Amino acid sequence: MAQPIVTTTGATPPGAKAAFPPFASETFASQLLWFALAFGLLYWLMSRIALPRIGTIIEERSNRIAADLDDAQRLKDESDAAATAYEKSLAEAHDKAKAIAQETRDALGAESNAKRNALEAQLADKIAASEAAISARTAEAMASVRGIAAEAATAIVERLTGRAPERAAVEAALDRARAS
Amino acid sequence: MASPIDPIHQFELKNLFSFGRIGNSEIAFTNASLFMFSAVGIIALLTLLATRDRAVVPGRMQSLVEMSYEFVASTVRGSAGQEGMRFFPFVFSLFMFILVLNLFGMIPGAFTVTSHIIVTFALAALVILTVLIYGFWKHGLHFLKLFVPSGVPIYILPLVTMIEVISFISRPISLSVRLFANMLAGHITLKVFAGFIGMLATGLGAFGWIVGILPLGMTVALTALELLVAVLQAYVFTILTCIYLNDALHPGH
């Protein structure tokens, strides 16, 4: 594309008039030559040295970052696992403690129950014995009451009538009184 | 400076060494050549020195270089796909070359190489030649499908194909003229407004110094705008290059 422009406009005689510098065609060949050299050098430097180097740096960095992220992820997983294990052992210890406490409580409860039962049985025995004694005494007393009543009745009758009633009549009267 | 207000003066080539003549053309090492090689030197220095340590945690300069690398790489990938990365060194060289030359032009007194049509045309021609050569090498005559759009009625196909061909030919022209015209126009405008300051100050005395603030403000604003244009035009050239290279990679839309 550059060729026709240079050849067609390069035909104008140089120094004919002071041309507008950017359109001064007599400078085109020189400009193109130096442009080609400069840009060629730049392209060579960029494509051979600079860009591969920058590319490597950026790639290395992204690799490094990826590796670091992987490491961080791995460490996080590890710490998560440790935390889970800790939670688990804690829960286990908790359960164990609970079981021991329950056991102890049960054992203690059973013991005190047994003791109480024994005590109650003892007390019940004592109560029964006391009750038996009381009822014996009562029966005895009741028996004495009859004698005293008979005596009192005999004395009362003797005083009233001047003669002692018959023993059998008193007994019968007492029986009647008790029955009524 | 012979005439400080002449806005064309800044585009003049000055011979530093002459190497004799070929036909009508003098082969000379000019200020333009000096700036081109300076640009190459700066880019090489920047990319090679900054990455010398190959640091995993980059320093300021290395970050800058890596940013440009990633920027151009993502532009290439975005427009021409992963396959386009085979042209990455070429596109990167183009982008850095144009960018540095445009920015060089913003240094007061420096020469703006990209304000010369022959340089921008050579850059555009490189792009189009790359597209043509790679297109024909990779796809053979299938590359011509680029000029035959699908889904066009047969009776206007020759016309459309002709227009497509002219459109293709116009690509290096628009590519080079866009960059050239932007740089040229920007620098002329800048020079004219800067010239106004001097004219007002010398012509109107004390009053001129006061009125001169207006073009001074304009010059400052234009300088900012031209900095933006310098970067933007380098980017536009690059992205259009990528789009054209994409045609070479995938001609049959």
Next chain:
Amino acid sequence: MSSEFVAGVIAGGGLGWLFDRLLGTSPGGLIVFLLLGFAAGTFNVVRAAGATGKTGSKPYRS
């Protein structure tokens, strides 16, 4: 954007001029190709504006 259009016209004009030079059909070739260049320039502008979206348009200046 304008450079797209101008480039189309210039390319058409250049082709027409070459055509005339080679075949001696001046000025027929120039007229026809200038018209085609005009069309191509319009195409370019429309394409650059992203209306057809064929080349993956990106916004850019002038």
